[in-house]
Amino acid sequence: MGKLSKGQLVEAAFWLVLVAIFFAYSFEFNNEIEIYKYGATLWPRTILVLIALAAIGQLLDQRKNGNVASSNTMAAAHEDSAQDTELNSLGWYFNTFILLSLPFIYMTLPDLLVKQMAIPEEGVAKLKIICAAVLLIAYLAIGWRNHVGAILALPIFFAALMQDMGFYALAPVFIIGIMILMGERRVSRMALIMPLLYGILLAFFVSLLYVGLPTGNISPFYEFGSWMVKTFQ
């Protein structure tokens, strides 16, 4: 009989907590449907029970069989499994969690401040730019020594800013950011590749297929995005 590791216990706890939260929330929509006596909750609750059973089954299997736990199968996911590196430490997970939460802070904080401080309409754009700048500095400070966490957070940051600042203004910075995080250090290469990728994207999607990408909604990003659309379409 093997001894359960901390990771295995955390994994089982994650699923069971998730089941508990979703099961509790299912009472919010536990309404009757006239033509269907099982209502809207039978299906999700059955899935939740099955998740709980599978999580407990996995735990029992791991307890019984240790490292060789569980039966089948084909090995597609094996190569992806985490290696024993510092990327498994609690500190790394905490650091990454902070990095990942930065974009969501941007999505909620400015609106919250606007409501609380009764900021006028014309000040909202400035507030959003200041928030983005502060969070970007925080991102660089925290992500400096956590490359993988920084790579995970950068695209979400890019997407969170896109609504306000537009694809056209952010894409060049995003392309360069990903290249740096992937290990590129040669400025000449970056100066060549970035305009090339950006140009191909705009030529194919904006000029050829007329795909409408977000232009942003705060100045000066909106003006820049609109100018790019006019130029390329």
Place this chain on the structure above:
Amino acid sequence: MIAETFNNFLGGTAALFGDPMGVLIFFGGVVGGMLFGAIPGVSMLTLAAILLPFTAHLSAEHGIMLFSVIYCTGVYGGAITAILFNIPGAPENAPTAFDGYPMTLKGEAGKAVGAAVMCSAIGGTVSCIVMMLATAAIADWAISAFGPPEIFALVFFGLAVAASVGAKSFWKGWLSIMAGLMIAVIGLDPVGGIERYNFDMPYLAAGIHFIPTILGFFAVSEIFVQAEKKATGSFKAPKLSVDFPTFKELWMHKIAVIRSIFIGFFCGILPGIGATLAAFMGYNEAARWSKHRAEFGTGRIEGVISSETANNAATGAAMIPLLALGLPGGALTAMMVGVFQMHDMEPGPLVFINSPDLVWVVFAAMFFANLSILLVGFLEAKTIVNLLRIPFQYLAPMILCLATVGAYAVRGLTIDVIVMFVAGVAGFFLRRSGYSVAGIVLGLILGKIGEQTFAQAMQMLHFEFSGFLGRPIAFGLLIAGFITIFASVYGAFFKKKPQLTES
């Protein structure tokens, strides 16, 4: 009957190639479908959605023919990105990535792409021939024998089998599928239209769209996995190769091809199931019957062969419910209904009576589109394999930007882009823990069909579960699904396992 079919086919071929505009549209569809299927971040659905408004300017014959050609070649095109970048062009190419991408990492990209070309062409062509010969008879049988209870049972069986694919263990496979089913629950309930798990967010009221989710779980999480490997120094650039498989290598897997043609055709004919379940079942059955089962997922050519044969075999079959009953089997066939409607037509039995020319031009075009995969596909594959020469630090931003455009273009919502990247992060952590992102995606796609058909089945059976006993096909599929699950659970607890050695 064969002589009549052959005459009709010749008539359709003459009509297709006797019309210069038809020829132009045919080749445009062949090349466009392959290209859009093969470009990371966009798919044949993107092309079809862009073209849909323009088909109003074409004749009904040309419009439907264009879409059917894009369907055949696009399903093949998606295999290329699945093999080269682990980015399935469409959900039906997901199982192709299980073995195709590991083959690329081993320097066997050419063999994998070559197998995909050959098997897509074989599966699609045979499916087309059967479609032409047996549309009426098969449609009659499947539609009358397969009601909601049978479709639900088939979904259940497919999910039970799929739980054993891609994940590190049966439990993780099952949890992956359940997670996908739970994501599918978010949004409106299919019977009463009640909002579920929207957490007071208007965006979630409409449910999570599957295209950003698929892009996130496959394309984005793959970039993150490779980035982690770069950070830890374990990154290996994929090796370039253009050595296609020999005829002997393919001949060794003839049984897998034949089995996948049957599975693909059978799944394709059922409305709402289509090529995705076909590809997963084709792959699963190949793994189940293979002597090298444990090697599936590590780069077996048999995995690519079975998945690609099955999904292309489903394309011909998917036209049967569409043309015979007006029931679309998936997103692209649903767009084809739109093309019919733009020309004041309704797909269904009357099309065979009122517009036989249209039907046979479409059949002939599909047949030749599948054959052209052999020629154009090989030429295209030779060119696209060279994308692997691009260093990963340049390829990664390109794929992420393409995925961004692909996710945004679906509904014009930036929140879809956020969902995609969040799915990418979730996929990264789930893959590190041995879960299967393909299982999650399958659960997400089949979840809605499963719940809807379950509700319809229970209403049909007056809420009596014993009603399944009176429907032999549904009962048989449910029993087969339960046996699959119990065998895995039994194996987990009671079978002796080899102990891992230190090496």
